[in-house]
Amino acid sequence: MKSLNQVTISRSALEHNYLICQQLAGGAAILPLVKADGYGHGQLDCARIFAELGAAAFGVAEAVEGERLRKAGITQPILVLAGTLASTLLSLVEADLTPVLVDASFVSELSRLAGKLGRNVGVHIKLDAGMGRQGVLPEEFATAVQAVQRAEHVHLAGVMAHFPMADERQSESSAEVLRTFIATTEQLRQLIPEKCCLHLANSGGLFYVAGALFDMVRPGIALYGYYPDGAAGRAAAEPPLLQPVMRFTSRVLQVRQVPEGKGLGYSHLYTTSRPTTLAVLPVGYEDGYLRSLSNRGAVLINGQRAPVVGRVSMNLTLVDITGLGTVQAGDEVVLLGRQGQEEITADDIATWMETISYEVLCLFGNLNERHLVA
Structure with a gap:
């Protein structure tokens, strides 16, 4: 027997939104965020659909989410974005997940475990270019990169940062974050011989911040049909519009x-x-x-x-x-x-709840029976 309360997820809308993000990315690789159970839309279903459409990698918050994707047959790189602890490093290496380092404290232990398993683990460094929440400060960046370079079984696969105000169009904060990211990552030319993947743009960065594309983009809310700045973003957008999923x-x-x-x-x-x-x-x-x-x-x-x-x-x-x-x-x-x-819309409900569409979607999707439809 089914619950009287049902959430349905539209495959066609997911595909439509992915293609809009792909067009805006202009050749940059797409890393869909499927953390929080795909923002309440179903992590496994969404990841499979995005993989079929050519997603280059996926983003999750915790290693356990990445393990779930691996067991479901996802083969693309999976970045664990929220950081990790020593207790989760072994599982992370065993599942072939990509840790995002918020500092250099676990590099040596990660290298030891990777060597024990005969692996060489690619890591991404999270740069705090203005978010103020997590990551290596610009003045600590070179030291963190050198710590990775010294580790025998670890290599630097990428550097990322995050916009705190990309949902505000023409934000001076976003412009400053972009400048800091560019200036800091320019050090890589002297620090490492090989090129690594640079990525900064979330949905807001992809839609609203010129020059933020780099090698890869990380859309989240846009894939699920909503604009980072809510109803105002939808009202200002030009067709084709994102479709709520x-x-x-x-x-x-x-x-x-x-x-x-x-x-x-x-x-x-x-x-x-x-x-x-x-x-x-x-x-x-x-x-x-x-x-x-x-x-x-x-x-x-x-x-x-x-x-x-x-x-x-x-x-x-x-x-x-x-x-x-x-x-x-x-x-x-x-x-x-x-x-x-x-x-x-989720923007309507978010206004009534005095929150944002992200929270509405996570609540409804994670607390009710959910089905994928065409």
Whole structure:
């Protein structure tokens, strides 16, 4: 038996978005980010589709995600982007994963383990070019590169950095990060004899920062159909537009009539101002439909928006369907996606939740039954 709450993932939309990113990359290799279970879209399904389309590598946060991809038959390089600990190095080498080094502390141990297994491990160094979160500072860069060069069973395969404000078009921060990245990586000509892969652009860098392509780009949110700057980005974009990949639906559990002056749900957060027709939905914060959507969110029923009324609870949500025509138990409800001519996007929901589309997609995709469709 299936849950009444279902997430569907569109293969055709994934393919469409990948091709848009590929065109913008202008020949740079594509490293799709499939961390966080593919931003809630299904890591394995998404990786297989992107591999078929020519993805050069993949990005995950933790080694365990990379191991999962290897077991599923993914053969491309898999970068472990969030760093690693000594306790995970052996598994990382055994699964042929590519560590992203945020400092040089594990280089010697990594080389020892790689030698023990008869491997030579390529690593990428993460440069803190302005993100301020992780990585080697510019003044530490040469020392980190030299530490890798001295290690017998490790070699430098790439250098990366990350934009903190690439979702802001014409950001001076992005321009400064780009300048720092270029100036710092120019040292590689004197430090190592061979060329290594340089990569900086996330989705925002790919779409909005001129000169940020280098050898490889790392799109994430764009692959899943959303612009880094949300609804404003979609409004400003030129065709072809990115296509949202995820749709989240439920079913009407009950239709009921209540009188004027009726308090609804926990805390009676909403009181009816007229005789009201309500639809009860079997969805709540357990499913990622957060309490912050109380009296703020909306769903689609009969191709029309129905506002959320009262407190969203763990498993139940009320919506006002007065005047929306005939609605019956079992009718489809769209929480995210299109129904008829109306659409609710992750950007809409993010506005109501006071967050970003990334969080909405991860919540819905990771907390509900999910299926890949054509």
